Amino acid sequence: MASLEWHIDRAGAISLVQLAVTSDRTARITLESSLTPVWPPRRRGRPIPGWDGAKYVGTVDAGQRLLVGYATPATPADPPATLIKTEPVDNASDGAPNTPTGVVQTLGAARPARDAVPSDQALSGATDGRVPPVERSAHPSNSTDVTQSTGEPLRTAADADHGCHPQSERSTIRQTSRT
């Protein structure tokens, strides 16, 4: 049987959700946040393994705690997430990635930083407005659009690289449920 405990910190308009899953036997669990959108921790610009939208899939070892955290702009709810699936597993995974996204998450992306790509404004200044077609198609007019066009959302308070954890205006909710 798996059980879920939760703890919510409020930091301004952001809810920082901490979940702890325990189980008396090794299990593969699926959590779903009722608070959306979910801003999961990111590593090298991508959500850490396990997250897919508002759902998180992970493995909790027998007698251990699986800790899951994320941020959300939603108002705290009770509970913030639920265990929607628990499957016993006999053998723990060897950790090898099994999807292309998992490979990139494990090994790290080799893309150039956003700042390495000149904006259209910079190109216009350098070329008197004559922007090569391929550059125009790859880069919308400002840096924010570049971020969105490449499918990488802006970093959030849940960004693991920065470890952002505001201290102001905190409130706490702590609960437990079992499945």
Next chain:
Amino acid sequence: MILTVTAGKGGVGKTTVAYNLAAELGAVVVDADLGMADLPAPAGPDLHDVLAGRARIMEAVHTVSNVAVVPCGRSVAGLRAAEPTRLATVVNKLTEAFDRVVIDAPAGMHGDAGVALFVADAAVIVTRPSRPAVAGAIRTREVTRLLDVPLARVVMNRTSAPGNYEALAATLGAPVTTIAESERVRAAQRAGVPVGAVAPDSDIADRFESLADGLERAL
């Protein structure tokens, strides 16, 4: 059959091996070295465009000296726009039109190199008889083990004298094929053609043919 040619560091002749191997195997060769492309690149859609969702993969297949090539763009903007995880879908799509696909992977161990290996049925590691190049080959072998990709062959490229590579073969767990330093290979590469096209009866062309035959038997 999807064969990924990879290396631990650049400059060991990985692209030369991939291109000549594809010519011998009658395969399409994909330049998946997204940041340091080196295969001949005719005008038209390339892999950057495909991975950015701007072109379909079959639009990016070109023929260069009777070898089917999917070239890759050279721009930082194209690299930034390309989504490396799409390579798996793209290569699988290619196998609907080609029985054999050779991927020229990026050197190193980042995610784009990993995806090029992840999609492969088997890998070929190219190295040179130098300490950094062999160290890179050993590190790359660890990535193939992590991703559970069989290593079909190690190519000790640009050798200047006969050597004994039994210890390397034992360490990496695959036979080692040596290919000697050759002006004919450099000339063919400069011309953008396989060495078999410019010197079909040469020893060096025979080595690539032998490498391809060995891989066909192994796979």
